[in-house]
Amino acid sequence: MADLAKYTIALAGNPNCGKTTLFNRLTGSNQKVGNWPGVTIEKKVGSYTKIKPGTSGKNDGDKETVKETVNVVDxxxxxxxxxxxxxxxxxxxxxxxxxxxxxxNIVDATNLERNLYLTFQLKKLGCPMIVALNMMDEVEQNGTVIDFEKMSELLGVPIIPISAIEGKSFSSKVAKLMGYKSSKVAEGGVERLIAKANDILDHSYKYFGDNPQEIPASENKEVLSEESFEKKKFDPALLKNADNIDYDEHSAEIYGEIEKIVSATVREGEKQVQQDRTSKIDGILTNKWLGIPIFLVLMFIVFQLSFTVGGIFTDWIDVFFNETLAEFVEEWFTEAGTADWMIDLVVNGIIAGVGGVLTFVPQIFILFMFLTLMEDTGYMSRVAFLLDRIFKYIGLSGKSFIPLILGFGCSVPAVMAARTLDNEMDRKTTIFITPFMSCGARLPIYALFVGVFFSNHYGLTMLFLYLLGILVAIGSAWLLKKTIFKGPSSPFIMELPPYRLPDLYTYLKHIWEKTRGFIIRAGTIIFLASVLIWFLQGYDFSFSAVEDSADSILGVVGTVIAPIFEPLGFGDWRAAMSLFTGFIAKEAVVSTIEILYTPEDFEMLFTPVIALAFMVFTLLYLPCLAAFATIKRELNSWKLAILAAVYQTAIAYVAAFVVYRVGLLVVQYLM
Ligand SMILES: Nc1nc2c(ncn2[C@@H]2O[C@H](COP(=O)(O)OP(=O)(O)OP(=O)(O)O)[C@@H](O)[C@H]2O)c(=O)[nH]1
Ligand SMILES: [Mg+2]
Known part of the structure; x- marks a missing residue:
């Protein structure tokens, strides 16, 4: 098989038309799909293989099958x-x-008028292209009929109707189970699309030019002989002028042309299934008064579920690590005569540190289930829409909310998603405030503390923390837009996509990917952090083992630093050091606590008020190393990145201080 890709196909189209869904189908990848415009922000490359023409003589002994790689770029x-x-x-x-x-060129068949504009521009550019008319399942549900042949003739490009979501095999069956009306027209469309693409690549057919007459009619296509076969690119000279073309020239005429083509080839159906469903659901979910309360209630339910349902599994995992596995390893090692320090490292370092984080996998899983569902159905863009009113008031675009919600998962992709903001000042502000959104890695910290100190008010405490993050983000945006990132904000132009059932297969794969990412971090970065913490708490500066961990390297350094946190209630060196290891990765806070504290010490040194202040601090203070690096890269400035980290930590300090002091007063007067 050829190692180097022989061909490259680019997938181009309007936002949210299903490019990534098709890309995943073509290449077996698992790139992020979401029901809102602007999910993909970087080009992604995958590949599939095709058989080199003339080499597939199946029973022909002389000709072996030669495969060629086709790179697909999303x-x-x-x-x-x-x-x-x-x-x-x-x-x-x-x-x-x-x-x-x-x-x-992927075209959303439910929105031809808008999508075909790009098709015309691509034609103007003169590149070889096919149109994949996607979302045919939705078109058919409405009873709409499209005359593809005629449209293809009028447009001057081959058109293949597809339903990327139905794709191939397993996924299409699941799609049907989920209530998708499978599309008759698009059945096997993805396969036909691949065949057509291969055909064009094999024969270097040139479908381009503004002049449809130039497109070879199917019967007199130039078929190259096997010997003379060589990859022929379309004439690059045509593209030399690409930068000089005024793509928007004659745009009125182009829209006129599109209208003609659409009216000549599309017979609108009677029904408007997606639109009706969407406006019904939106009547409630985006209601001016009910919208935000519903969002809050949903979040509350998710947290409560993650605690009650996830909690059952959490207990099992906890018992497994702290009892079954720890005891087994200890016994086994002792019998084998393993050195004491080694047993201590494995049991009290690695198992305690990594296990302490893995315990919260079920909770993380449930949160990811909800967040992914929000993204895939299109609810997330509604939340952005709801908050646009508030955002507009503080001078920030509602578009900022998408990176912010992604921040509930992980700050790294969230900060990158701020690229979708065209306004530079809005983008920078969004990058600054995104880490305030509580990321998945912080969940284990809350789960640990809330589980011990607020188990009767789990959902409420979680909701409080997440909301605090949002409020601080909004407040900070207001401040930043008034000071260092002054400037007008661009209007919110995000369209609301119709509600869609997620494709179950992709949906499950996404949740699994996210959860797997969490588990892998526990096995790698948290593993290393645990070993490091174990060493630092067991040895002093001369590298000799210490009896009392307060005399260890971590203990000595921690004792110097801890007074800084005294006013916040957690001036204990162990708590202070866990905040430092939290910079490596947020889960490391949990590992550090698990390694350093005995359960008795933990419950003695923390009270509910201190626990709350501690959680507020971890919610708001500087993000982890990976997020910091991303912020630096996206802001392209050390100065701004450090400013962001200092700002976040300062806010965390003030907020934790306020929570601690107010908490003490409340306890004093009410209890
Ligand atoms: N019903 C239906 N939905 C589809 C089809 N193809 C994609 N979708 C859905 O359309 C939404 C957008 O899909 P994506 O693949 O993320 O779209 P994209 O073009 O990559 O979007 P951007 O990256 O934002 O430009 C998702 O909710 C998909 O599940 C289809 O053939 N039928
Ligand atoms: Mg995409």
Missing amino acids: LPGIYSLTPYSAEEIIARNYIVDENPDLVI
Whole structure:
């Protein structure tokens, strides 16, 4: 098999038209799909293999099968080739500069008028292309009929109707089970699309030019002989002018043309299934008064579920690590005559540290289930819409809310998602405030503390922490927009996609990927952090073992630092050091606590008020190393990145102080 890719196909289309869904189907990848525009912000490359023409003589002894690799590039969505924001420029430049051998232009068939504009521009550019008319399942549900052949003739490009979500095999069966009306027209569409793409690649058919007459009619396509076969790119000279083309020239005429094509080829159905469903659901979920309370109640339910349902599994895992596994290893090692320090490292370092984090996998899993569902159904863009009113008031675009919600998962992709904001000041502000959104890695910290100190009010305490994060983010945005990132904000133009059932297969795969990521972190970075913490708490500066961990390296350093946190209630050196290891990864706070504290000490040194102040501090203080590095990269400035970290930590300090003091007063007067 050839190692180097022989061909490259680029997937181009409007935002939210299903490019990544198709990409995942074509290449077996698992890139992020979500029901809102602007999910993909970087180009992603995957590949599939095809058989080299003339080599597939199955029973022909002479000819072995030679496979060729076709690279498929998933691009961010664009409305036109005159792009505005960073991720649109990536997509546009890829098509213009990298000369892909073929562009598959994915068109949302439920929204032809808007989507075909890009098709016209791609034609203007002159690259070889096919149109994949996606979402055919939805088109058919409405009873709409499209005359593809005629449309293909009028447009001058081959058109293949597909339903990327039904894709192939397992997924399509699950899609049906989930209530998807499978699309008759699009059945096998993805396979037909691949065949057509291969056909074009094999024969270097050139479908391009503004002039449909130039497109070879199917019967007199130039078929290359096997010997003379060589990869032929379309004439790059055509693209030399790519930068000089005024893509928006004659846009009124183009829209006129599109209207003609659509009215000549589309017979609208009677029903408007998606629209009706969407407006019904939106009547409640985006209601002016009910919208936000419903969102809060949903969050509360999720936290409560993660505690009650996840809690059952959490207990089992806890018993497994702290009793079954720890005892087994200890016995086994003792019998084998393993050195005491080694037993201590494995049992009290690794098992306690890594196990302490893994205990919370079920809780994380349930939270991810909800967040992913929010993203996949389209509810997330509604929340953005609801909060737009508040955001507008503070001068920030509602678009900022998407990176913010992604921040509930992990700050790294969330900070990157701020690229979708075209306004530079809005983008920087969003990057600054995204880490205030409580990421998944912080959940184990709360789960640990809330489980011990607030088990009767689990959902409420969690909701309080998450809301505090949101409020601090909003307040900070207001402050930043008034000071260092002054400037007008761009209007919110995100369209609300129709509600869609997620494709169960992709959905489960996404949750699994996220959970797996969490488990892998526990096995790698938390593993190493646990070993390090174990060493630092067991040895002093001359590397000799210490009896009392207060004399250890960690103990000595911690004792110097701890007074800083005294006013916040947790001036204990162990708590202080856990905040430091938390910079490596947030879960390491839990590992450190598990390694350093005995359960008795833990419950004695923390009270509910101190626990709350501690959680508030971990919620708001500087994010982990990976997030910090991302912030630095995206802001492209050490100065700003450090400023962000200092700002976040200062806010955390003040907030934890307030919570602690107010908490003490409340306890004093009420209890
Ligand atoms: N009903 C239906 N939904 C689809 C189909 N293809 C994609 N979707 C859904 O459309 C939404 C958007 O899909 P994506 O693949 O993320 O779209 P994209 O074009 O990559 O979007 P951006 O990366 O934001 O530009 C998701 O909710 C998909 O599940 C389809 O054929 N039928
Ligand atoms: Mg995408």
